[in-house]
Amino acid sequence: MSATTTLDKPTATSTSLVRQERSKLSWAVADGLAVTWRNLIAITRIPDAMFFSSIQPVMFILLFRYVFGGAIQTPGFRYVDYLMPGIFVQTIAFGAIGTAVGLADDMGKGLIERFRSLPMARSAVLVGRTTADLVRNVWVIILMTGVGLLVGFRIHNGLLGFLAGVGILLLFSYAVAWGFATIGLMASSGETAQLMVFPVLMPLTFASGAFVPVATMPGWLQTFARNQPVTAVVDATRALMNGGVPTAEPVFRALAWSIGLLAVLAPLAVARYRKAV
Amino acid sequence: MTEPAISVAGLRKNFGSIVALDGIDFEVPPGTVFGLLGPNGAGKTTAVRILTTILNPDGGTAKVLGRDVTKDQNFVRCSIGLAGQFAAVDENLTGSENLRLIGRLTHMPRDLIKARVDELLERFDLTEAASRPSKTYSGGMKRRLDVAAALVHRPPVLFLDEPTTGLDPAGRADVWEMVEELVTDGTTVLLTTQYLEEADRLAEQLAVVDHGKVIASGSPAKLKASIGNTVIDLGFSSKAAAKRAATALAKVAKPQLDTTVVEITTKDGARLLPDALRVLNTARIKPTTINLREPSLDDVFLALTGHKAEEEVSAT
Numbered sequence: 170m171s172a173t174t175t176l177d178k179p180t181a182t183s184t185s186l187v188r189q190e191r192s193k194l195s196w197a198v199a200d201g202l203a204v205t206w207r208n209l210i211a212i213t214r215i216p217d218a219m220f221f222s223s224i225q226p227v228m229f230i231l232l233f234r235y236v237f238g239g240a241i242q243t244p245g246f247r248y249v250d251y252l253m254p255g256i257f258v259q260t261i262a263f264g265a266i267g268t269a270v271g272l273a274d275d276m277g278k279g280l281i282e283r284f285r286s287l288p289m290a291r292s293a294v295l296v297g298r299t300t301a302d303l304v305r306n307v308w309v310i311i312l313m314t315g316v317g318l319l320v321g322f323r324i325h326n327g328l329l330g331f332l333a334g335v336g337i338l339l340l341f342s343y344a345v346a347w348g349f350a351t352i353g354l355m356a357s358s359g360e361t362a363q364l365m366v367f368p369v370l371m372p373l374t375f376a377s378g379a380f381v382p383v384a385t386m387p388g389w390l391q392t393f394a395r396n397q398p399v400t401a402v403v404d405a406t407r408a409l410m411n412g413g414v415p416t417a418e419p420v421f422r423a424l425a426w427s428i429g430l431l432a433v434l435a436p437l438a439v440a441r442y443r444k445a446v
Numbered sequence: 447m448t449e450p451a452i453s454v455a456g457l458r459k460n461f462g463s464i465v466a467l468d469g470i471d472f473e474v475p476p477g478t479v480f481g482l483l484g485p486n487g488a489g490k491t492t493a494v495r496i497l498t499t500i501l502n503p504d505g506g507t508a509k510v511l512g513r514d515v516t517k518d519q520n521f522v523r524c525s526i527g528l529a530g531q532f533a534a535v536d537e538n539l540t541g542s543e544n545l546r547l548i549g550r551l552t553h554m555p556r557d558l559i560k561a562r563v564d565e566l567l568e569r570f571d572l573t574e575a576a577s578r579p580s581k582t583y584s585g586g587m588k589r590r591l592d593v594a595a596a597l598v599h600r601p602p603v604l605f606l607d608e609p610t611t612g613l614d615p616a617g618r619a620d621v622w623e624m625v626e627e628l629v630t631d632g633t634t635v636l637l638t639t640q641y642l643e644e645a646d647r648l649a650e651q652l653a654v655v656d657h658g659k660v661i662a663s664g665s666p667a668k669l670k671a672s673i674g675n676t677v678i679d680l681g682f683s684s685k686a687a688a689k690r691a692a693t694a695l696a697k698v699a700k701p702q703l704d705t706t707v708v709e710i711t712t713k714d715g716a717r718l719l720p721d722a723l724r725v726l727n728t729a730r731i732k733p734t735t736i737n738l739r740e741p742s743l744d745d746v747f748l749a750l751t752g753h754k755a756e757e758e759v760s761a762t
Binding site (some may be wrong): 191203204207215267286351 | 487495498499500501520523526529530531533534535536537538539543547548551552554555579595596737
């Protein structure tokens with residue numbers, strides 16, 4: 170095939186300007202990056218959305234630190250140190266709403282239909298969405314850490330422990346994003362997607378060890394709270410960031426949850442994408 | 447005989463209990479424009495979605511450039527461009543970024559993408575707006591960008607699903623001109639439309655689709671000739687008057703009654719009109735309005751199916 174760029178004379182049966190000499194996996198990575206690039210550009214084009222979505226986690230920090238904090242007893246921790254890992258997990262879990270809404274909007278605007286007619290990898294739209302949201306979460310964590318430090322949060326277990334905690338957070342956020350991707354592809358619009366994820370998010374984040382010690386809850390709720398991923402990830406992050414408690418067991422549980430969720434949710438999302446119109 | 451660029455045989459698709467395609471057949475010779483004409487819900491979009499590998503058919507075969515769309519998906523996807531009913535562009539990206547994205551996702555060599563994108567922006571008159579987010583574009587500009595996006599990898603076969611729906615007359619004329627240029631260049635175009643005028647202007651061959659079936663096919667001229675070239679609309683002051691008029695007119699033509707209007711489709715309007723007026727004069731029924739026009743899609747449907755196209759809007 171000649172490498173001319175002219176529009177003028179494609180013969181009716183010529184192949185197009187497409188090249189196909191790379192491996193499937195290599196294309197999947199390249200396509201995923203292309204869609205990530207597209208989503209990151211979109212984020213920079215709507216700075217007001219970024220600004221206002223940053224306000225909410227900051228308000229949550231201030232609200233819990235100063236309004237509820239005085240009433241909540243957290244043995245072994247200053248409340249602000251107890252709170253910050255919880256708020257991190259809550260914020261990145263809620264951040265995955267953006268994943269669902271973004272995909273639902275792409276569906277509504279016919280973009281997914283176009284993408285599905287292209288020779289791109291079937292995973293690329295989802296990889297691109299979830300990866301862009303991961304990058305956004307890095308920014309959100311940096312911002313929240315800054316605000317946390319201003320209101321008294323301190324890193325007690327060294328920078329390495331803190332960064333390991335951030336790693337656990339990001340892995341969990343990535344797993345959640347893939348789950349919400351499926352919801353986004355099933356929703357009829359961005360607004361519906363948003364409404365669909367709330368009933369999942371509220372119990373998981375609030376009936377957990379994120380804001381209050383699980384031991385203060387009624388017995389039946391403790392059973393739920395102790396055996397769900399948000400508590401596992403909060404415990405691991407808290408142990409890594411604050412130190413002074415064993416880290417191996419909570420970190421193992423958090424990794425097991427996140428990797429397990431990812432292994433189940435990512436194929437589900439891709440399967441849904443293959444059928445989405 | 448050259449192999450058809452698109453061939454569809456016995457194609458079937460159901461959505462639950464709804465039959466979207468009930469065994470349709472057609473072939474599109476390379477380098478021509480083929481029109482799928484029909485009302486909303488006739489199955490046009492379903493056919494396009496199957497041909498563009500977005501949906502799998504429940505039966506029958508669909509081929510693009512001789513390759514089966516379910517078995518040879520990658521080949522087909524590399525060979526087609528699709529512009530759907532809505533301008534499927536990312537509104538947050540600029541015109542140029544939108545096209546570059548498609549270039550990357552169609553796996554074009556990096557060094558070709560920029561030149562190709564600039565060429566398309568120029569051709570679709572978007573060079574000046576190229577670095578503005580496409581949400582600032584007018585409807586016509588968005589649609590041009592959408593069609594340009596379908597052409598980035600220079601596909602030999604282009605699918606346009608209702609490319610002018612929602613456009614103003616100027617935007618519509620733009621799209622028509624563009625399709626004509628593409629076909630001059632050798633591209634094969636399959637276009638769906640609800641507008642007889644559009645099919646007439648662009649398509650060399652047509653298939654009229656209704657309830658998932660091809661109910662007529664051929665050149666636009668042949669199709670129109672088969673039902674008549676002229677429609678005479680006679681309006682009356684009441685339903686009763688219209689009904690009496692229709693009865694009287696049955697002597698000279700095949701009138702269709704639609705509330706207070708009697709429609710006559712004929713191959714020879716100049717001869718029939720005086721006859722019709724004489725009959726009405728004799729019967730002492732005075733029409734309130736007289737209108738002579740070209741047949742519309744509604745008239746084609748009425749002639750072919752006995753029902754009007756717009757009554758079918760409710761189905762998907």
